[in-house]
Amino acid sequence: MKKVIMDVDTGIDDALAILYAIESKQLDILGITTVNGNVPLDYVTKNTLKVLHLAGENIPAYPGAVEPYLREAVHEFKVHGNDGIGNALDDMTVTKELEDTFAADFIIESAYEHNKDLTLIMVGPLTNLALALKKDPAIKDMIGEVVIMGGVVSNAGHGNMLPTSEFNIFADAEAAKVVFHKGLDITLVSLDVTHQVMMTDEHVEKLKDTKYYNFVKDATDEYMAYGLRLYGKRQCALHDPLTVGYVLNPTLLTTEKYYVDVETSSPLSYGQTICDFRGLLGKEPNVNICPGVDSERFLEDFIGTLNL
Template structure:
């Protein structure tokens, strides 16, 4: 099984990504690292532990990471994820958010990367603060990691961002961290809004989970997200940004990719956090990111539903 660390800022789609990673049965999950993002860090930890308890995988350690971005003030997305980050779901599950593994998340990433050189995949579905801090402390990390698969950015659909017209939330939430990671030489695959916005989990899809362990949770936690999507995009659905990122590790053929040089804007008020892809090689720089150009969305949605359907109430 592939060794992974899942780095999350657990809002709704992070929670669904955890379900997919756990229930796929194809990962050796060394740990889950938490980072400030969709909601403050304490909520991220609480939500992550609730989801793990719901899956029966409480033995997976959660590591506390960065509580704020490197330079800017924290920015959260309550309008999409609800006041608690998971749409009020799992309210009956009690967890202790102080009961976390006794190691700072960036240090855990360094430790595991050194121990499993060439074998470890990082799946990053939140702001890249933890990885940036790890790289700053141990630059050799870039050589130790097998691959880093990142949910973030917008490369070919400029103007269709979800935070600024040019920018996706994870990049916007800590653009300085993203810039450090993109310039580190670490092997990166970017699963951007260009493809994730094509993977909508509709209310009809959710009904296919009826009778399974996760039906109530998926229906309840996505309600606020689906309402937001309906009001803003006219579709009652939930874009599976983070689950697709896990899916791409499970089956790389879900996406069509190509490698280009990509940089991160950190200075402009109009485009802070923009992922700028040099499609025409105007900068004459070596590619540093494998970007996703297209996705087999129907096949991925089927994968997601089928994986969760295997858990019967």
């Protein structure tokens, strides 16, 4: 089984991604690292521990960056609700505690221990990994693969923070820039494909009478209401679960390698992931982008995996 670390800013789709990864039974999840993002870090941490409790798993969780690499924090309460997971687990009491090790240090330790066998699944801002690379640059040669949910590449103008910017990159563009330029094996699962995997009420109803039905239904209600306002239909994009889906089955997505950089200066396009499709910059390709997705096959696998 692949040895993975999941780096999360647990809002709704992060929670679904964690459950998908666990219930796939195909991943050796070494730990989950938390990062400020969709909601503040204390919310992220509490949500992560609740999701692990719901799944009945004792996977260690490591607290990460409280704020971005350089800039001020931004959050997405309007999408993820007051607590980040649609208040779906308000009544849950969690006794599980966080590990003492800081997330960036856990990433460093794991890179040394599992040299080249380690996959990082990054579904929040990239602050923790940027901090780890800053502290110990040598780990860039020890991490096997980094799969990132972030950015918008071919479909510029359809961002979710600015017209050209996606939240995870926008929330810490400086950290993303650091990560993209360290020579890592990076695959970027961007809005170009995640906006093609929409979960609807019909999908949720396929989970009726299963372990996760109530949580998925309650957690995604506000998320789908946001989709209704945005698209005119009750639906929500499975950004983070698709990122896990790629790690489980790379054939779900097509990939092509190009040079990708991150805009950190312009107020009009801060956080934009700029892909040099025509090689105009003369730079070596550094990121595998995902131009296509088998959305039907992914949705079938995602729902089937949670259908316990």
